[in-house]
Amino acid sequence: MRLAELSRRSGVSTATIKYYLREGLLPPGRQLNATTAEYDEEHLRRLRLVRAMIQVGGLPVAAVREVLRNVDDESLSRTIRLGAALWALPQVPEPDEEDDFVRAAHREADGLLEALGWSNARLLTTISPAYRSLVVSVAAFRRLGYDWGAELLVEYGKLMHEVAKLDLDVVETYPSEAEKVETAVLGAVLTESMLQALRRLAQEEESGRRYGFE
Amino acid sequence: MRLAELSRRSGVSTATIKYYLREGLLPPGRQLNATTAEYDEEHLRRLRLVRAMIQVGGLPVAAVREVLRNVDDESLSRTIRLGAALWALPQVPEPDEEDDFVRAAHREADGLLEALGWSNARLLTTISPAYRSLVVSVAAFRRLGYDWGAELLVEYGKLMHEVAKLDLDVVETYPSEAEKVETAVLGAVLTESMLQALRRLAQEEESGRRYGFE
DNA sequence: CCCTCTTGGGTAACGGCACTATCCAAGCAT
DNA sequence: ATGCTTGGATAGTGCCGTTACCCAAGAGGG
Numbered sequence: 159m160r161l162a163e164l165s166r167r168s169g170v171s172t173a174t175i176k177y178y179l180r181e182g183l184l185p186p187g188r189q190l191n192a193t194t195a196e197y198d199e200e201h202l203r204r205l206r207l208v209r210a211m212i213q214v215g216g217l218p219v220a221a222v223r224e225v226l227r228n229v230d231d232e233s234l235s236r237t238i239r240l241g242a243a244l245w246a247l248p249q250v251p252e253p254d255e256e257d258d259f260v261r262a263a264h265r266e267a268d269g270l271l272e273a274l275g276w277s278n279a280r281l282l283t284t285i286s287p288a289y290r291s292l293v294v295s296v297a298a299f300r301r302l303g304y305d306w307g308a309e310l311l312v313e314y315g316k317l318m319h320e321v322a323k324l325d326l327d328v329v330e331t332y333p334s335e336a337e338k339v340e341t342a343v344l345g346a347v348l349t350e351s352m353l354q355a356l357r358r359l360a361q362e363e364e365s366g367r368r369y370g371f372e
Numbered sequence: 373m374r375l376a377e378l379s380r381r382s383g384v385s386t387a388t389i390k391y392y393l394r395e396g397l398l399p400p401g402r403q404l405n406a407t408t409a410e411y412d413e414e415h416l417r418r419l420r421l422v423r424a425m426i427q428v429g430g431l432p433v434a435a436v437r438e439v440l441r442n443v444d445d446e447s448l449s450r451t452i453r454l455g456a457a458l459w460a461l462p463q464v465p466e467p468d469e470e471d472d473f474v475r476a477a478h479r480e481a482d483g484l485l486e487a488l489g490w491s492n493a494r495l496l497t498t499i500s501p502a503y504r505s506l507v508v509s510v511a512a513f514r515r516l517g518y519d520w521g522a523e524l525l526v527e528y529g530k531l532m533h534e535v536a537k538l539d540l541d542v543v544e545t546y547p548s549e550a551e552k553v554e555t556a557v558l559g560a561v562l563t564e565s566m567l568q569a570l571r572r573l574a575q576e577e578e579s580g581r582r583y584g585f586e
Numbered sequence: 587c588c589c590t591c592t593t594g595g596g597t598a599a600c601g602g603c604a605c606t607a608t609c610c611a612a613g614c615a616t
Numbered sequence: 617a618t619g620c621t622t623g624g625a626t627a628g629t630g631c632c633g634t635t636a637c638c639c640a641a642g643a644g645g646g
Contacts, residue, residue, distance in 0.1 A: 174633085214508055218633085241579075288572035394624090
C-alpha cells in the first residue's frame with residue numbers, strides 16, 4: 159500500500175503522515191526506489207495506535223515518540239520496557255522541594271504506601287514519576303485547605319489497586335511479549351480516558367440517586 | 373493586598389495574574405482608584421485553584437474559565453451547576469457517527485450501562501460528554517483489534533462506581549453549597565491526576581509482585 | 587513513448603495557546 | 617517631587633501539531 163492508500167484507510171492526511179514519519183512516530187515504508195515506498199498492515203496499525211494516543215489519550219507527539227521508542231526496544235526486559243514506556247508519559251511539573259506543602263505531601267504519600275502495603279512501590283519512590291505526581295496532587299489539595307484524612311487516600315489507593323490488577327489480567331491474556339507491552343502501554347493511555355469517562359458517568363449516576371435532578 | 377503581594381504569595385508572576393484577570397479566571401480586585409486595586413484572601417485562594425487546575429489538572433485556560441463560570445453561577449441548582457461545570461471540562465473530539473466502530477461502541481456502551489444498572493446515566497447518554505468520551509475510547513480500542521469481553525468493562529465500571537461514591541462522600545462533608553460545588557469540581561480535576569498516579573504506582577507494585585524486577 | 591499524476595523529501599507557513607515584555611498615564615509613598 | 621507601582625492595553629515569544637507549497641524522480645495509462 160502506498161502513502162495515499164494509507165492516508166485513505168486511516169483517515170489521516172498525507173501531510174500529517176509525512177510529519178509523523180519525520181518525527182519518527184512511524185517507521186519508514188519499504189523503499190522501492192527514490193520516489194516510492196510501500197507500507198503494510200503493520201504501518202496502518204501503528205498509525206492508528208499513534209492517532210489513538212494523540213487524539214484519545216491526549217499525548218503530545220514527543221511523548222508518543224518516547225513511549226514507542228521504549229515499546230520497540232527489544233534489548234530491554236519486559237518489566238523494564240514497560241516501566242520505561244510508562245515513565246515516558248507526560249508528567250506533572252517538578253515539585254518545589256523547598257515548599258512546606260510539598261514536604262508534608264511527601265510524608266503523607268510515604269505513609270499511604272506503607273498503609274497500603276505497597277512495598278515494591280516504596281522502592282521506587284525516589285524515581286517513579288507516578289510518585290512525584292501523587293505528591294504534587296496531594297500538595298495542591300492541602301495548599302487549597304482541603305484536609306480530608308489519610309484513610310480517604312487509602313480507600314482510593316485500594317480501589318486503584320483493584321483497577322491495576324484488572325489491567326494486568328488483561329495484559330496476561332496476550333501471548334507475545336510485543337503484544338503484552340503494547341497492550342500495557344495502550345492500557346495506560348487509552349483506558350485512562352475510558353476510566354475518566356466511566357468515573358464521570360458514575361458520578362452523574364450516583365449524584366442522581368442521592369439528590370435527584372431537581 | 374495589592375498585585376505585587378498577590379504575586380509573591382502565590383508564586384505567580386504579575387504579568388500572568390494580569391493575563392488571568394483579562395481572561396476572566398480571576399475576578400477584578402476592589403478598585404480603590406484609577407490605578408490601584410486591592411485583593412483579598414479569596415483572590416489568593418481562587419488564584420491557587422486556577423493554578424492547580426492548569427498545572428496539576430492540565431486544563432486549558434479557556435476550560436478553566438468555563439468551569440468557574442458555572443461554579444459561580446448561583447442561579448443554577450447544585451446538581452445542574454455541578455453538571456454544567458463538569459461538562460465544561462475538555463472533551464475528546466466528536467466521534468464520527470458514520471464509522472462502524474463508533475456505532476458498535478455505542479451499542480456496547482449502552483449494554484454496559486444496562487449491565488451496571490446505571491439508569492440515571494442512561495437518561496444522559498445523548499447529552500453527557502462523558503458518555504461520548506466512553507464511546508470514543510471503546511471505538512479506539514476496537515479499531516485496534518482489542519476484543520476483550522463486555523464483562524471487563526463491567527468490572528471497570530463497578531470499580532469506578534465505588535470511586536464515585538467516595539467522591540460524593542467527600543463532597544457531603546462540606547457544609548456550604550459553594551464549597552460543595554467547588555470541591556466536586558476540584559475533585560473531578562485534581563483527583564483525576566491523583567488517581568492516575570495511584571493507578572500507575574499500583575501497576576508498578578502489582579507488576580513487581582507478579583513478575584519481580586528481573 | 588509521452589503526458590499526467592503521485593511519490594518522497596524538504597522547507598516554510600499557519601493558527602492556537604500560555605505566557606511575557608513593553609509602554610503608558612495616573613497616583614501612592616517618602 | 618520623584619521614583620516606584622498600579623491597571624490597562626498591545627505586541628511579541630516560543631512551542632506545538634498540522635498544513636501548504638515546491639521540487640525532481642518515477643509510475644501508470646493511452
